[in-house]
Amino acid sequence: MRDFRVAIAQWSAEPGNRERNLQRILEGIEEAVKLEAQLLIFPELFLTGYNIRNEIFRLAETIEGDSVKTIGKAVEKSGIHLIFGMPERDGSRIYNSAVLISSDGKVHAYRKAMLPNFGPFEENLYFTPGNELPVFETELGKLGIEICYDLFYPEITKIYAGKGAEIMVNISGSPSISRALFERVLPARAIESVSYMLYSNNVGTQIGLVFWGGSRILSPRGELTAAGEPYEEGMVVAELKKDELRLARQYRPTFRDTRPELLKKLYETWEK
Numbered sequence: 001m002r003d004f005r006v007a008i009a010q011w012s013a014e015p016g017n018r019e020r021n022l023q024r025i026l027e028g029i030e031e032a033v034k035l036e037a038q039l040l041i042f043p044e045l046f047l048t049g050y051n052i053r054n055e056i057f058r059l060a061e062t063i064e065g066d067s068v069k070t071i072g073k074a075v076e077k078s079g080i081h082l083i084f085g086m087p088e089r090d091g092s093r094i095y096n097s098a099v100l101i102s103s104d105g106k107v108h109a110y111r112k113a114m115l116p117n118f119g120p121f122e123e124n125l126y127f128t129p130g131n132e133l134p135v136f137e138t139e140l141g142k143l144g145i146e147i148c149y150d151l152f153y154p155e156i157t158k159i160y161a162g163k164g165a166e167i168m169v170n171i172s173g174s175p176s177i178s179r180a181l182f183e184r185v186l187p188a189r190a191i192e193s194v195s196y197m198l199y200s201n202n203v204g205t206q207i208g209l210v211f212w213g214g215s216r217i218l219s220p221r222g223e224l225t226a227a228g229e230p231y232e233e234g235m236v237v238a239e240l241k242k243d244e245l246r247l248a249r250q251y252r253p254t255f256r257d258t259r260p261e262l263l264k265k266l267y268e269t270w271e272k
Contacts, residue, residue, distance in 0.1 A: 001141025007037035012204030015049030076105035187222035220248035
């Protein structure tokens with residue numbers, strides 16, 4: 001990776017209003033340019049709002065659709081990289097996806113692997129789980145992308161690290177009832193993988209769910225570099241340093257010392 005500045009837009013999406021949320025993404029791109037950020041991150045399902053239930057079927061689009069095309073033109077003009085969440089339609093299936101648009105206008109997507117279906121969450125009713133864990137190579141560095149509940153499965157972060165990821169991005173729709181868990185787990189994922197952890201969470205109220213915000217940037221040692229105020233909109237900005245990553249991996253080589261053969265035995269036991 002190289003040194004660069006990241007901006008996380010801890011902004012409130014309007015549930016069901018795709019046009020308004022699209023406009024906010026475009027406004028965020030303009031603000032990121034003013035902040036001299038090279039990477040801008042919006043939360044989970046920001047394009048449509050998270051808690052919209054059956055509206056998902058109406059508002060889902062392909063990544064070749066009009067919304068992504070519009071955003072892609074703005075990204076290419078700005079020269080930044082952008083990650084945001086949307087419901088992605090692919091044939092008869094809909095995925096909870098994170099879209100990465102690089103500065104050259106190329107579009108990539110990660111599809112959420114772990115879908116929560118407990119308490120207030122009903123994602124299995126609307127989405128198909130993704131089965132791929134791609135690492136995206138950009139001019140900023142190698143990115144591994146997760147979506148919210150994926151965070152609680154450390155093997156996902158380990159796989160990304162094993163594939164060379166240096167920066168982990170988690171876009172999230174975490175309500176207030178989950179706040180304490182995310183605050184505990186995020187530093188652990190950074191430390192385990194010895195990678196930067198960038199967390200972008202929704203804020204505001206969406207049909208009964210109150211999102212706590214708390215977007216944050218964690219160093220490869222799990223230290224809090226910058227964070228958004230709970231329950232308030234804001235832009236979280238920080239510098240990511242190549243040397244900080246290098247030194248962290250040199251002096252606390254938790255990923256280097258990982259023994260994949262033990263993980264293999266664990267998975268074999270589960271299969272039995």
